[in-house]
Amino acid sequence: MLLQIENVTVEFSLPGSPARGRHSKNRLTALAGVSFALAERETLGIVGESGSGKTTLARAIVGMVPVQEGRIVWMGSDLSSTNQDSRRRIRKDMTMIFQNPLASLNPRMTIGQIIAEPCQIHEPGVSKTEIRRRVAETMEWVGLAPALANRYPHEFSGGQCQRIGIARALIARPRLIICDEPVAALDVSIRAQIVNLLKQLQDEFGISMIMISHDLSVIRHVSHRIMVMYLGHVMEVIPSRHLLQKSCHPYTRTLIESVPVPDPKIQKTRELPVIKSDPPLMNTPASGCRFATRCPIARDSCSDSQTALLEVESGHWLACPYCELPPEFESGN
């Protein structure tokens, strides 16, 4: 296994109300005991609404937020016990692509400098000519003309900026790329370009990917497995090819049914999901299943005790004891 996440919990302290003083014990649990493993060459899609903890999980893996409990094991070594130096070495193998392509690029650096930076940090001995060669090569991989290396980020469109971000993530030849909403900010016609580019790079270089998105149709398209999160908990893990037919957690089904199909005929006949209210606030503690307050099949016992994530079928993990397999999903055409 390339990466193993074991029972990871991340908490943030919240500023208390003025009456209780500034350092209150008010805690927000962003991730509550999340576990999964990622194999080489695998793409894991993480999907969930805002506040589900998907971005926090990505940040915890790369070490941008401290982990309170649990272990993150990278190729056999526990990341929480490694020192700064080896952490830096590991960071060479793990890179990230962010949602807002322009905001994630330094406006005062040329894109050549931006793409070269990881190389200079992780391999300080490499000569300037070699770096230039690698920058040019990487730019070609992501579909940018190497002649553009002396331009600044503002001279590029959103889709091109995302290509620059991908080139920067790719130049150190990582083993894992974490993509946090890589296409959410892009136009429809550009989205498909970036999705196809990511898939093609993965095939070519054998990189593992963690793809974070709120868009289930994009996630399903690019991932081998899908992990569905809700308020810091894993609700279901399922191979992508089984998502439509075999997923059965009420939250997963709600997400699937909420994604509109671009065909008015089908969309008219689809049953609209019965979902109650908005997601509850994260800092309101809940003892049982976090989805119970909005769940269409919730029973009294759901709010009593936390449901365990159990393997119901090979590769299919589920945190709901009451749901049944859905009727065959009617596909279009």
Added chain:
Amino acid sequence: MHSTPRTGTEEPLLSICDLRVTFGTPEGQVVAVDGASLDIHPGEVLAVVGESGSGKSQTALAVTGLLARNGTSEGSILWKGGEILGLPEHQLARLRSEEIAMVFQNPMTCLNPYLRISTQMIEGMTMNRKMTRTQARSACIDMLETVQIADAANRIDRYPHEFSGGMLQRIMIAMSLLRRPRLLIADEPTTALDVTVQMQIVQLLKHIRRKYGTAIMLITHDLGLVASISDRISIMYSGQIMESGLAENVFSNPRHPYTRALLDAIPRIDQNDGELRDIAGEPPDPASRTSGCPFHLRCGYRIASCIENRPDTLGSREHAHACHLSNET
């Protein structure tokens, strides 16, 4: 260039004809909308679909007279048969407050964070209508209940930050409906929201249309959203309308290469699709418009006349498109 000859007998509510919106900038003239025509009948949901820079939002702003100061619009915009392009500001303001309401993408930035929801909602009601604060308040609470804000009587006195994004968008829709507008322009109303909440907003918009008979002009890039709610569609690209017609017609029989390419480029939740077919190149820069068909740079079916001449829009209100290729065959 009248693109959509009408077949219905009823008078359209809004009729935009050959609209051209330009902005004067230090770098030169930017053409945001380049001869767009569309109309909306009472109670109808028209989706205006396009990518960034396609001119869909500027079309809506031209209708409401809210273009930026350096913007000018030409052509004709008829509201219930009367020209509203170039109306003096006080008449446009009356139109906006009584007949055409607008809801924007980010509800958080549209509300004043320092004022209670009640203050912001009641303000519009008491200002130019003979209504007491008590009457206005109870009308506001009723409307909040219509958009399914639970415990509206108490929540109306909360501040915007105490609500989630989906609730704020419902509050914005409630505010826009207070004056019972005939037309609601919703500019990307669900883009900032989660999918489950997006569905709630779609259901709410459908409910409003049924209950009040409000026509809706939905501006979006999300074809799934369009398929869930709209009666008719206009596909915009580079300030021009590429294809328009009844939703079923455009989706099941897309005639313009751009529409087809768009539909091929989106992954679908209900089908196991193979490779996504992307559209090479980028949407054109509004500052440098090309001659001929604006899509010719990215089109796989380009012929010589695409580069030279702008195609005419042919067809009916049920289905029309502007493409040389299909015009010839």
